[in-house]
Amino acid sequence: MTARRPARASLVDTVALGALVFVPTFAQGPILRRRRMVGLAARWDTNDWACRLLRRLRGKHGTGPLLVKVLHRRVLLLLSPRDARQALEQTTVSLTAASRDKVAALGHFEPGAVLLSRGLVRQDRRRFNESVLDYPGTDHRLCPEFDAVIRAEAATLISRTTGRGAELTWDEFVRTYRRIVRRVVLGDVAEDDERLTALLNGLRADANWFRLRPRRHAVREQLWERVLGYLDEGSGGLAACVADAPRTARTLPQAQAQHWLFAFDAAPIATYLALGLLAGHPEKSRTDHDYLRACVRESLRLWPTTLAILRDTTRRTTWSDGSTVPVGTAVVYYSSYFHRDDSRLPYADRFEPEVWLDGRAAEDWALAPFSRGPAECPGQHVVLFTSATLLSALLDQGLRQVGGVRLTPDAPLPRTADHHALRFA
Numbered sequence: 001m002t003a004r005r006p007a008r009a010s011l012v013d014t015v016a017l018g019a020l021v022f023v024p025t026f027a028q029g030p031i032l033r034r035r036r037m038v039g040l041a042a043r044w045d046t047n048d049w050a051c052r053l054l055r056r057l058r059g060k061h062g063t064g065p066l067l068v069k070v071l072h073r074r075v076l077l078l079l080s081p082r083d084a085r086q087a088l089e090q091t092t093v094s095l096t097a098a099s100r101d102k103v104a105a106l107g108h109f110e111p112g113a114v115l116l117s118r119g120l121v122r123q124d125r126r127r128f129n130e131s132v133l134d135y136p137g138t139d140h141r142l143c144p145e146f147d148a149v150i151r152a153e154a155a156t157l158i159s160r161t162t163g164r165g166a167e168l169t170w171d172e173f174v175r176t177y178r179r180i181v182r183r184v185v186l187g188d189v190a191e192d193d194e195r196l197t198a199l200l201n202g203l204r205a206d207a208n209w210f211r212l213r214p215r216r217h218a219v220r221e222q223l224w225e226r227v228l229g230y231l232d233e234g235s236g237g238l239a240a241c242v243a244d245a246p247r248t249a250r251t252l253p254q255a256q257a258q259h260w261l262f263a264f265d266a267a268p269i270a271t272y273l274a275l276g277l278l279a280g281h282p283e284k285s286r287t288d289h290d291y292l293r294a295c296v297r298e299s300l301r302l303w304p305t306t307l308a309i310l311r312d313t314t315r316r317t318t319w320s321d322g323s324t325v326p327v328g329t330a331v332v333y334y335s336s337y338f339h340r341d342d343s344r345l346p347y348a349d350r351f352e353p354e355v356w357l358d359g360r361a362a363e364d365w366a367l368a369p370f371s372r373g374p375a376e377c378p379g380q381h382v383v384l385f386t387s388a389t390l391l392s393a394l395l396d397q398g399l400r401q402v403g404g405v406r407l408t409p410d411a412p413l414p415r416t417a418d419h420h421a422l423r424f425a
């Protein structure tokens, strides 16, 4: 029996995908957001273009994956929840999370991170990450200390802004969140180390260009040495848990810590948008911890910070329609398409944090703000705790939104949001 090939995108489909999916994703900065481009994308709601196009292609070609050929590259676009599940579940079996494109981007600042590793080395680094992050437990052993740090930083933020009658803006918010990240990851000694954040962000800006920008090895070395200094001191925060974690000569703790700092940077976006959602839905404003964690997950469902999850096939893989693709095919899970599929999800364009508490979203593998399967985010509970604690401290102030798009139940929520524009008083 000859193997079936997946449906193939026509030239017109390929051009449309380039213009409506690839260009807006690339322009906004997949690794470090570009403020102006995010503003433009939100004004035009480019994620809505992408979702509509992918639904049209599903109508035209069926629910099996769609093969897009660009020059010598083969890219498989997932269109059904079943295939999304397979790609995530079979990671490390017949697909790798260390895809060529991901290595090209993240390799600028964290070669050696678990997400870019394969085989036994990956297992070694995953074990280390799970141990430091207390995964899959929902409450990290240092939660009481993190709680004190977050509440102290929230109080300073309030006294600097709304407490003085000034507005809470994105710039103030992210400055505070980044201090919290340095304290949670590396301990209090790192709280003022803005140079560290600047070095990392410089390399993340390079990563936005994948291989089009040369690697700056000297800057990366500088960054790694700085991080290693904190880890060697066992200074506090997650760094203090490193000494107890299982490791070998191949673990490279500084590359893993590098990833924690980078990954944490999605959190202020999701948290600030969650603040906007709660301000726009006063009837849903509750401050218990599990509910606020669900609100942050819901913010990530509505506006995923990981715009696409990438895999490469490492074995010949068969999909839901019986088609197969060869080794080395890039596989794309485009987050907004699955998270906002209104043909499947009655709550697609509404703020409905309850879906993360009653099992509806948790059991649906196509909803994957923290990915799923063997590469699922082991830092999710730490980040959800951090964001929920900060939200509860800010909500106690009775904030209301005074700038930016209102995220209310009066109309379907936009599929692209500009977090920079929100302001609260």
Ligand code: HEM
Pocket (backbone or CB within 6 Å): 097, 114, 115, 116, 126, 129, 133, 259, 260, 261, 263, 264, 266, 267, 270, 300, 305, 306, 309, 310, 368, 369, 370, 371, 372, 374, 375, 376, 377, 378, 379, 380, 382, 383
């Ligand atoms: C809102 C914040 C975050 C989001 C949305 C997020 C999302 C994700 C996603 C989607 C992946 C999987 C990527 C893939 O499958 O290719 C991932 C992996 C990972 N995340 Fe997070 N993450 C966040 C914060 C964090 C934090 C704070 C940490 C650590 C402190 C962390 C640690 C990791 C690690 C170590 C991996 C790699 C897992 C592996 O390859 O096995 N993440 N994250």
